[in-house]
Amino acid sequence: MKNVDKYARGYFMPPVKSLKWTEKEYITEAPTWCSVDLRDGNQALIVPMSLEEKLEYFQLLLEVGFKEIEVGFPAASETEYAFLRTLIEQDLIPEDVTVQVLTQSRDHIIEKTFEALRGANKAVVHLYNSTSVAQREQVFKKSEEEIIEIAVSGAKLLQKYAAETEGNFQFQYSPESFTGTEVEFALEVCNRVLDVWQPTAENKVIINLPATVSMSMPHVYASQIEYMSEHLNYRDHVILSLHPHNDRGTGVADAELGMLAGAQRVEGTLFGNGERTGNVDIVTLAINMFSHGVDPKLHFENIREIISKYEKLTRMTVHQRHPYAGELVFTAFSGSHQDAIAKGMKWREEEDRQHWSVPYLLIDPKDIGREYEGDIIRINSQSGKGGIGYILEQHYGLDLPAKMRESFGYSVKNVSDRQHKELLPNEIYEIFMKEYVNIKSPVEFISYRSTQNENYETSVRIRMNNEEHEFISTGNGKLDAISNVLQTQLDITFKDLVYKEHALEIGSKSNAVSYVGFTGMDGAVYWGSGIDPDIMTSSVKALFSAVNNMITSANLPIEKALSITKN
Incomplete structure (x- = not known):
């Protein structure tokens, strides 16, 4: 491709190697799942959900089993503000479920956010500001210390408004664009915020490290997460969270390796909906764990019903090859x-x-x-x-x-x-x-009668060219006797007969089915099947079906058989 020199790696490795996560084989327990469908997912829709649709989607997330749900950015629009107030005022949030809201580190936005949260039983207030080199240089044009001050001042404002507002609140901080931030600087910002909040065992806080833009291979993200996990202040009282996006198509891998590296919580969406290429897909993550014998603590036992509601409310479609959920992912055509x-x-x-x-x-x-x-x-x-x-x-x-x-x-x-x-x-x-099955042309089987002496003497009635005829022959069994009729009386030659029969248990329990195959006059193998309430009759019908297929397929003249009908 052209212009390859235009691109350079924009991520930062930790100052020391962090590779302990590579010693772990698989994820042994489910993280805390936080759905961001109603915020990150909703803002990425061509037509965002209405209030009524968001309420229905919220119910879907409860049915799936989410205990933490980000419900929006209440200071950003009246719909999101009204949605949160409806959930609180109509008592639609179960006691064991925590709602989460997002806010920038700006006084009037934080104030509006807490106004929307008034009376919430349990809520996470998610504070963020961007810390990446690109954002610092190009968007905010601020120094590292100024960026830290934005985060610290926001942390203090959360404390102030939480103290003044009725409700039960937990704090979360995200250095947005973490993956484009020097890891040491991201650590410094997070620790400065933690110093403000002073988390305890009874009042833990969440540090969320988002791959706002996925910029590296997954092992790099895992090393970044492990370094942060090992160097955060108050680590025992911090819940380390991930928020991977899927720009490189590695959102699931980023999350899985990030969990191996110490993350305890994952923010994502159903089927990976979200900005650009989407958020990490929680359906895939959860069922990946399930496939290793680990209970993901989410319920996808009725995936088709979930897809139906998701597609109706988001106006998006789940791809046919989507892992686990796609219409064709369990289908083999090969x-x-x-x-x-x-x-x-x-x-x-x-x-x-x-x-x-x-x-x-x-x-x-x-x-x-x-x-x-x-x-x-x-x-x-x-x-x-x-x-x-x-x-x-x-x-x-x-x-x-x-x-x-x-x-x-x-x-x-x-x-x-x-x-x-x-x-x-x-x-x-x-x-x-x-x-x-039961092929009747050109030689139609009508009936048979059989008596047993030393051998089976069998008479067979057939129809050819609209005329009926009866023939008698013997054999070591009924089917063998009828086979001899065809070969000796009608001059129809075949060998190496194969036979199988069984009860037909689906559809009609009173029927039997038989299969007959043989090598014909031309050396090819021909097959026929018979279905009849009588097992022996079904076998005879199968034999005649195979004979008729041979006559038709090989275009056999069967002169002797035809001459019989002329005499």
Whole structure:
């Protein structure tokens, strides 16, 4: 690409290496989650939510299980002010839930914020000012000491107005644009604020370190977090929080490594909505933890209902390939993937294992309200025999022999390729019924009678060219006798017959289904299936179906059979 020399790394590594986080394998417990959907997420919408929509979204966040919810910037607009007052005055905030509000370090804004908070049972007041080199030089044109003074004066104002306002308040400070700030300077600002607030075990404060703009690889952010965690004053009384954005597409990785590095709290949004490329996606973070056997303390058991409400209220859509939540993320179209998943699911049923370990599926889709049927395996021209067979078995109870699955797979793929579309289960079933089941032309089976002496003597009635005929033959079984009728009386040659049958438990419990395959006159393998209340009759129908498929596919003349109808 052109202009690569225009760019330089704008982040700052800690003055000493902080790599203890690399020794940890995974996150062992859920952080405190704070949803910022109603502030950071809402301000990023093309059409911000109305008061009524925000109230409905707030209820959604409660249902998911958030105990801390940032509800807005009440000094910024009348809608956000009214929203907070409605929550407080109508007693809509559960006792175990803390609301959070954002404020700049400016006297009149802080005053307005506390006015909106009057009577709040529990609230976090989130103070911020930007500390990065770019903001100091280009926006505020202030020295480091002047930037510190903005933070310190804001911290003092929070104390002043909290003392004058009815309610229960906790303080939070963010050095905005932390990732573009020299780490030593960010530490100094935070410690100066902490010196004002003097946190205690009973009155902890939150220091939030936002990747306002993601500027580095995740391991750098983790090192920055670890350095801050180890050098903050009053550390035992500080809740260290993260607020990653996703500019580099690494928001989830930033948060995960940041938690390994000492963070105890994460601010983010459902599905990653937020400014520019978005905030960190709490859905992905939480279910990532779930996939490691760690309870995230949030409820995504009905992900489709959550998506439906989210899309209605934000007017945004969840991408089909969004981790865990996307419509297609548990779906396999590839034949090899489908085959592995189908075998894995069957193995799991047979082995009854406690722990989930199905190929290609990180978690059990049912744990978040997704269904196997229609979710995991879907069929198009790229699909294989395993997936197609799985669809028939799961939806219709048809357990095809392995080789028949292969033959039928080609039929389905050809239809999908020709029509250039995905095929639904009912369409796959219709193809199977049309091409394999109870085929009656050109040789139609009508009935049979059988008696057993040394062998089975069997008479078979058939119809060809609208005329009925009866033939008699013997064999070591009923199906063998009927097979001999076809071969000796009608001169229809085949060998290596394969046979399978089972009860048809889905749809009609009174039916049986049989499958017959053989090698035909031309060396190709042909298949047929029969469905009938009588298991033996279903087998005969399967044999005739395979014979008819051979005659039709190979365009066989069957002169002897046809001559019978002329005499």
